[in-house]
Amino acid sequence: MTKKKSGSGFQMGTLLALVIMCVxxxxxxxxxxxxxxxxxxxxxxxxxxFLATGMLLCLITAGIDLSVGxxxxxxxCVMGAMNKANVGSGVLMMVVAIVAGGVVGFIxxxxxxxxxxxxxxxxTLGMKNVLWGxxxxxxxxxxxxNFPESVQILGKATIGGFPVSFIVVIVLYVIMHLFLSRTxxxxxxxxxxxxxxxxxxxxxxxANVLTFCYTMSGVMAAxxxxxxxxxxxxxxxxxxxxxxxxxxxxxxxxGGASFTGxxxxxxxxxxxxxxxxxxxxxxxxxxxxNDLQYIVIGAVIILAVTIDVVRNKxxxxxxxxxxx
Numbered sequence: 001m002t003k004k005k006s007g008s009g010f011q012m013g014t015l016l017a018l019v020i021m022c023v024x025x026x027x028x029x030x031x032x033x034x035x036x037x038x039x040x041x042x043x044x045x046x047x048x049x050f051l052a053t054g055m056l057l058c059l060i061t062a063g064i065d066l067s068v069g070x071x072x073x074x075x076x077c078v079m080g081a082m083n084k085a086n087v088g089s090g091v092l093m094m095v096v097a098i099v100a101g102g103v104v105g106f107i108x109x110x111x112x113x114x115x116x117x118x119x120x121x122x123x124t125l126g127m128k129n130v131l132w133g134x135x136x137x138x139x140x141x142x143x144x145x146n147f148p149e150s151v152q153i154l155g156k157a158t159i160g161g162f163p164v165s166f167i168v169v170i171v172l173y174v175i176m177h178l179f180l181s182r183t184x185x186x187x188x189x190x191x192x193x194x195x196x197x198x199x200x201x202x203x204x205x206x207a208n209v210l211t212f213c214y215t216m217s218g219v220m221a222a223x224x225x226x227x228x229x230x231x232x233x234x235x236x237x238x239x240x241x242x243x244x245x246x247x248x249x250x251x252x253x254x255g256g257a258s259f260t261g262x263x264x265x266x267x268x269x270x271x272x273x274x275x276x277x278x279x280x281x282x283x284x285x286x287x288x289x290n291d292l293q294y295i296v297i298g299a300v301i302i303l304a305v306t307i308d309v310v311r312n313k314x315x316x317x318x319x320x321x322x323x324x
Contacts, residue, residue: 011268014255018275025282032285039163043155043231045277046165049270050224051248052255053176054105054217056269058120059252061193061210062261065217066124067108068224069244070131073237075101075225077135079151080144080235090150098222104131105218109211120214128245135237145234154223155230165227169270176266189213193261243294246301251276253304260312276300 025032051068058065075097082093104127111123157164180186191199192209200206224244229235255272257264279300283293 011256011265011271014268014271014275018271018278021275021278021282025278025285029282029285032282035161037281037285039158039161041274041277041281042166043163044281045270045274046163046169047155047224047227047231048244048247048251048276049166049169049173049273050220050227051244052251052269052273053172053266054213054220055245055248056252056255056257056264056266057189057213058217059193059249059257059259060189060261060264061213062196062259063112063120063210063213064124064249064259065105065108065214066121066245067104067127067131068124068217068221068248069242069246070128070135070240071101071104071218071221072225072228072244073235073240073242074104074131074135074138075222076229076235077139077144077237079147079226079229081138083147083151084139084144090148093148093151094226097225098219101218101220101222101225102215103218105215105221106211108218109214112214113207113210128240132237132240135240137237139235139237141237143234143236147229147233151226152230152233155227156233157230165230173266173270180266185209185212190262193263195262243297246297247276250297250301250304253301253308258308258312259305260308 022032031037051072055065055068078100079093079097082088082096088096108120108124108127111117111127112120117123153164154168155165159167180189188199188204188209191202191204192206196206199209225235228239251272252264252269253259253272254275255264255268255270257269276297279296280293283296288296
């Protein structure tokens, strides 16, 4: 009960930070609270929210997926290669992309659990570079456009001006909340992150749990790749080197997840994703250069990690005092 209240309090703190940030930016630039800009923020949030969903599962298990951004671009490029060769319908392109993303995630999980690589940092960082090369290879290092409308719906379509991509995110997050809080597998993910060995000794197949998390991270990356095509109308293998993975990590950590595992909520992650989108949008409105944006985002990540470390130390001290 105490842990749950603590997490809830942290979510309220991040939500308050988001509100304050929006108020400040509204005062600084009146264009911030325009309807078109708010909808643009929600579209940007949706892309990061898909990637952050899978990242959250990995972080809860005390792992990480540094290939999630490159995987999203790779899946978009797989659709681009199919489109360029006039192979299959838009629906088939999306199905193939989701399968490709899931396979990449499954490989990441297998490298970690079956080949026992020392840390997912190693395997997923290597996979990131592999996917970058594959994204360029399948598209011939060229941008691909003229995608079918069916492929672009998720990232482009609106209902009453409201982005369909963000509506899908809300539905997905409701499902993920129920999954993590109400199912045995969801609880096993938290248990594995809290104490892997104790979870294994209790009879839970931790290897399967981890493999599931990394596979889901790949599937979520594929959905992000589909959204990116709808937003821009193109796919570009060179984008595999963009810091999409760091934005996803920041969204999770800002939202209350921890590198030590066993913590994090889906709603906190959504708030974190919105904070990242608001920061980027605000910097763009103020005409900040790309180098300054990278500095600010990096500082936000460092601050979030620092808060995570301090919070863990405070909780550890509280447990020691309670034990005494």
